[in-house]
Amino acid sequence: MAAQIGIVGGGFSGLLSAWLLERLLGDEAEIVVLEAGDQVGGRVRTTRVPEAGVSYEAGVAEFYDIAGNPQLRHLVRHLGLETRPLTGTPSFAIDGRVVHDDAELAGWLGQRGIDQVRRFWERGTALRPPADYALAGRLQDNEHPWLHRTFEDVLGEIDDARGAWFTAMQCHSDLATEPARTSGLFGMDNLLIDHPGYCTMYTLTGGNDGLVRALAAQLTSPVLRSAPVTSVRADDTHGIQASCTTSGGAQTRDFDALIFTLPPPGLRSVRWADTTLSSAVDAHIRHHDHGTVYLRVTLLFRRRFWRDLFPEDYFVSDAFGGVTVYDQSPDVGADGVGVQSWLIAGTDALALAGRPDADVVAAVLGAMPAGVTVPDGALITGCVDRWTGVAGVSGLPGGVPLLPLDRRHAPDPRWPQLLFVGDYLYDSTLCGALDAVLHVVTRLAGRLTDRPLAPNAALALFAPPSGVIAAPPDPVPHAAFFLDERRRS
């Protein structure tokens, strides 16, 4: 008889889990995806605004190509999706001025400041070689000296107030939280996104939701929408049962295996009926719940009036504690519609999230960098996407210390087929979600079929043979790392 597998959540992790398990198990499994919302994709969401003839990324804005961890790139290629590189040399709008290169940065930071920041990068890269970065979130990170310190504490190594402030601000533009609320290691890992020896970035032509749409289109298993799972029972009498609400009323189904793809606030909203299970899930949530928020504010303008000052795909501003501002304008030259997308993070995002859209849009318009004047009548509309609660992100993925993989993914050892995946277990990105899914589906398929599976069996479904085990990346010289060096590479 085919194994009954339930997958809770129809975001990237849920759809990918279903897609891989269909291929690993064939007719040995019957799979169903249960999604709470009326559409799939979760935090990968491309919003189309037909009246302005444009679209923007409301959730995931950039795909990371991590040296030595090409898995996401392989999946994107395998699905036949076209990509476009993101230019990775942001300019900074800081302290009322715009900084485009090392000389301008040194002019603002001063020689001592820039030397101190350079030293910090030298130490940070020496402690985090690319081969380790490629395996972020694995157990060996417990040995890293900065995992057990806060990022705020680690920033204290920059013996220059301006240099420390600049580095905190730069990091905050990627990381969804404040330096005191995350580890030194996760803070450094976020800075390294800007280092081309570690990571480059790209987007999908036609919208980042192409990834989830491609997976969904290739699934043969049913995906039930508007079907939130509300309770789970796992005990010796009933086995694993999940209840969900659907338009036809409540339904309870029996499963041989159940994969949850919800961040901790979502797990908390489920009723875990068995006492032992409930306390195991509670402990899992307590360890991993470092939820924080993003606010995506997208402004559609009649034209791209900031282009001369900020010609690249994004810039970083010191507004809101450090914010990345993406230029998502369609590629039709300076005269076309301009799309500016502000990814506000952490405390400022939380404070703004409760305010009406008009106030949020006004706050962003008021934070335009010096030298950028919004022409009268230029704003077509402003869109506010609030990513809080179950849709938020983890500011300390994996928690401290990181748990062994089996415990991380299966909180109740009595029920190894009740599994949890998600970016909150690794690095708060699609790459981490992919790592989590690969681990879980390979284990599960082996367990259900009682057939030994190669550790890379799931990865081999979409990676070329040479890419199954990624070669360790070439060592990057542990040089200081600044704007001009990035431009050269």
Ligand SMILES: Cc1cc2nc3c(=O)[nH]c(=O)nc-3n(C[C@H](O)[C@H](O)[C@H](O)COP(=O)(O)OP(=O)(O)OC[C@H]3O[C@@H](n4cnc5c(N)ncnc54)[C@H](O)[C@@H]3O)c2cc1C
């Ligand atoms: C604003 C923002 C920007 C981001 N930018 C990037 C980026 O640029 N690059 C990057 O790599 N990552 C980025 N991330 C992180 C990225 O979005 C996640 O890593 C990824 O989308 C995780 O996918 P997932 O399927 O694990 O979770 P989700 O996408 O959250 O999917 C979970 C699904 O479960 C559903 N669900 C919730 N509760 C229930 C329930 N009770 N029953 C059934 N279904 C339920 C939800 O509706 C959702 O569809 C960003 C995140 C946010 C919020």
